[in-house]
Each structure stands twice: as structure tokens, then as C-alpha cells.
Amino acid sequence: MNINEINLINFRNYKNTIVKPSSFNILYGNNAQGKSNLIEAIYYLGNGVSFRTNQNKELIKWDSDYLRVEANCQNENGLFNLKSVLNNSEKRILIDDIKIKKLSDLFSYISVCIFEPDDLALIKGNPSKRRNFIDRDLVTIYPLYYDLLKKFNNVNYQRNTLLKYVKRDKHLLCQVEDWTDIYKKLAYKIVTKRIDFLTKLKPYMSHYLKKITQGKENIDIIYEISQIGEINVDLNTYLEKLDSLKSEEIEKGNSIFGPHRDDFNVYINGYNVKKYGSQGQQRTVALCLKLSYLEIANQEIGEYPILLLDDVMSELDLERRIVLTDTIKDNIQTFITTTDLDMIKGLVKKSTILKIEDGNVVNISS
Structure with a gap:
């Protein structure tokens, strides 16, 4: 390219x-x-x-x-x-x-892939930076993922608008449930795409980390689902969790569970780099993430x-x-x-x- x-x-x-x-x-x-x-x-x-x-x-x-x-x-x-x-x-x-x-x-x-100074703060930054990293890279590999994200954001907006007022107007509850049915399916599709992407990144990240550290450090990367934690879940578990939070969402007036609140963690030799890693290690992980993305892109679309x-x-x-x-x-x-x-x-x-x-x-x- x-x-x-x-x-x-x-x-x-x-x-x-x-x-x-x-x-x-x-x-x-x-x-x-x-x-x-x-x-x-x-x-x-x-x-x-x-x-x-x-x-x-x-x-x-x-x-x-x-x-x-x-x-x-x-x-x-x-x-x-x-x-x-x-x-x-x-x-x-x-x-x-x-x-x-x-x-x-x-x-x-x-x-087109960019690596800029802000990306070096990817690991210690807030979760939205890490979500944006995944989503931005997934869009360039799977163009239809952009349409999926756009549709989810629109549905999330509509659902949040209804949740804001349903406490005062119970007649809106049926509309909330209709939008929630669409929300569930889109949310789970996004989560599974993200988990699959991180799974594919892991061996490349391990390769680059060993290259930088002369094989002294091992790496793991785990997706963290909001309200559930670091776990790969099946569709039924995911939907059940969303259903269990319905009353709390109505009380708070917004969506408290979904891909827009998820995160991922990176571990080196078993410890969380975001919490316990040095600045050098955090920058190393950010570099490994970017380099690994290039390899995944080539693998999936046939060119860098x-x-x-x-x-x-x-x-x-x-x-x-x-x-x-x-x-x-x-x-x-x-x-x-x-x-x-x-x-x-x-x-x-x-x-x-x-x-x-x-x-x-x-x-x-x-």
C-alpha cells in the first residue's frame, strides 16, 4: 500500500x-x-x-x-x-x-497507521484511550466494524435518552426494552471482535517484547468487560448481566454496561503494567502494541x-x-x-x- x-x-x-x-x-x-x-x-x-x-x-x-x-x-x-x-x-x-x-x-x-507521542501514554492513560486504540485499528482491518461502531453509538444514544426520562414516565419502559434488544446484540458483537483482535495481537507482542528485553519478560493481554471483569464470556452470560442491571440503569439514567465502558490490561511476568510497571515498561508495551498491529493488518488484509x-x-x-x-x-x-x-x-x-x-x-x- x-x-x-x-x-x-x-x-x-x-x-x-x-x-x-x-x-x-x-x-x-x-x-x-x-x-x-x-x-x-x-x-x-x-x-x-x-x-x-x-x-x-x-x-x-x-x-x-x-x-x-x-x-x-x-x-x-x-x-x-x-x-x-x-x-x-x-x-x-x-x-x-x-x-x-x-x-x-x-x-x-x-x-494508514500513526504512532505519535500520545500513544506512548496508552497504557497509563484512561480506558477511553485503550478502547480508541482497539477500535481505530479494527476499523482499518475490518472496514465494516466502523459501521458496527456507528450503529452501536446511535443506539446507545437513543437508549440513554430514554433511560434519562423513564423514571418519570413509565410508559417509556417498552421503548427502552426495544432499544435494549438491539443494544445487546451490537454490544456483544463489538466485544467479541475486540477480544479476537487482542488474542491475535498477543503472540506478536510476545515476540517484540522478547526482542526488546532479550527474552527476560513474558506478556499477557486480557480484555476487561465492565461489570464482569477480566473474562471471556458467552452470549448468554453477557445478556444476563445486562438484564440484571436494568433497575440500576433506570435509577442512574444511563447505560452502565457495554463496550463503551470496557478496558484491557497488559501483564508482564504476571503483574499489571498499568498499575505497577515503570514508565519504560509502559512505553515498551505501547510500542509492542503498535508493531503487532502492523503484523495483524498484513495478515488480515494482505498488505501493510x-x-x-x-x-x-x-x-x-x-x-x-x-x-x-x-x-x-x-x-x-x-x-x-x-x-x-x-x-x-x-x-x-x-x-x-x-x-x-x-x-x-x-x-x-x-
Whole structure:
């Protein structure tokens, strides 16, 4: 999976810039010049959203009223053109000049994975960060999972709205039960997909952890279902638990059980890394999670996602940088931002070096 050429028009500090990347691309320059903006544009093109803001208008260059990001891409099925156009009234995503009907259509063509400094706090962060990690990665592997999530979120919203008022109006109870029937099935599908994903991650995580620690540490990863705990449950047990909480949910006026409240825990040599691991171990686990995702993606969709590494090298020690750079294979198109080429000198010889200054991109490869 590759981007052969990308054109940024009025995206952040880019007026009209064309970049022709290679397999390995180092985005080099001082801070606040546009390195992360280019990474963001690639991510935005491949995911339909930004990883830095949920306010689309922030992406549009300050002196313009629209943006366009367009790329000539290639996946295992051949060449295609991908275009995202945003103005103050609408956003359009087009594949070969045909507007997509839903975002999951985009994920059937392109997969873009990002590793950024915030990801290093994945383990010690709040549960929503870990849920987002699973869901974001699952969407790129199984595009229809996006539709499942969207449907669940809509049902959860409707159900919560009814739960908020049913205590005062018992006539709404029948509607709550109708929405709960739909909620149960969707929730269980999400949970089983997540558990399956983590199960597939585990052997790869074990491989990378042993590589970093010279085989001294063993790893386990366990999904934690809200109100039940760390256990794989069958459908009947799951539904029974949801039914048992009906009175409490009516009393509290919202859904207290479901995938939107779940979590997962990682253990090294039997202890919980989130609670007892050092910062180095927590960062190691975050790195292992990301690298393992790349392998699962290749296993499931037959090719590696495009990999974006935004300012993470400076956050990793030498040992972990070496593991990361050694893992980047020739068939993974990679974009790395850095202010210091010496920090990634092992990659410089085989990379295209793009110097970025004030929104201008110049190829300075020797």
C-alpha cells in the first residue's frame, strides 16, 4: 500500500504543495515548520478525520475557505486516486472522482497507521484511550466494524435518552426494552471482535517484547468487560448481566454496561503494567502494541498499512529506537518526522529526506 504522489492545497500552512514520496520518507526540519501537518494530511486522507483536532475548520489555511488533499495511491488491487475536499459547509471524499457513500468505503481502499507521542501514554492513560486504540485499528482491518461502531453509538444514544426520562414516565419502559434488544446484540458483537483482535495481537507482542528485553519478560493481554471483569464470556452470560442491571440503569439514567465502558490490561511476568510497571515498561508495551498491529493488518488484509511516525523517535531510548527501525520493512511505506537526522541515522541511507521549512518541501536526499 503506497502513496505515489500527494497534493496539499490550503491544508494548515501548505498553500499548494506536491510531494512524491518513496518507500521510506524522513520529514526533516525545525519545529513548527509543517512536518506534523504533512503527517496529519496523510492521516486525514486515509481516515477521513484528523488525529489532532475534531474541528475541521482548523485544518483549512487561515487565509482560505476550503482545502483539498489529493493523492495517487496504490494497493494490491491497483492504482486509484483519492481526494478529500473540505469547505465551511461540507466534506467530500472521492475515490476515482466518485463520492463515497460512507466512511467504511474509504477503509476498503487505504489503511494508514500513526504512532505519535500520545500513544506512548496508552497504557497509563484512561480506558477511553485503550478502547480508541482497539477500535481505530479494527476499523482499518475490518472496514465494516466502523459501521458496527456507528450503529452501536446511535443506539446507545437513543437508549440513554430514554433511560434519562423513564423514571418519570413509565410508559417509556417498552421503548427502552426495544432499544435494549438491539443494544445487546451490537454490544456483544463489538466485544467479541475486540477480544479476537487482542488474542491475535498477543503472540506478536510476545515476540517484540522478547526482542526488546532479550527474552527476560513474558506478556499477557486480557480484555476487561465492565461489570464482569477480566473474562471471556458467552452470549448468554453477557445478556444476563445486562438484564440484571436494568433497575440500576433506570435509577442512574444511563447505560452502565457495554463496550463503551470496557478496558484491557497488559501483564508482564504476571503483574499489571498499568498499575505497577515503570514508565519504560509502559512505553515498551505501547510500542509492542503498535508493531503487532502492523503484523495483524498484513495478515488480515494482505498488505501493510502506511506507517506514520510523528515525533516519536525523540521519546524513545536508543534500544527501543533500534527495535522500531529494524521492524520497518521494505514493504511498509513510512513517513518519519525528526529535527535530528543523527537520531535515525540507521534509516537515512535508504530514505528520501524531505526538508520542510515554512510549508515548503524540498528533497535533499544525496
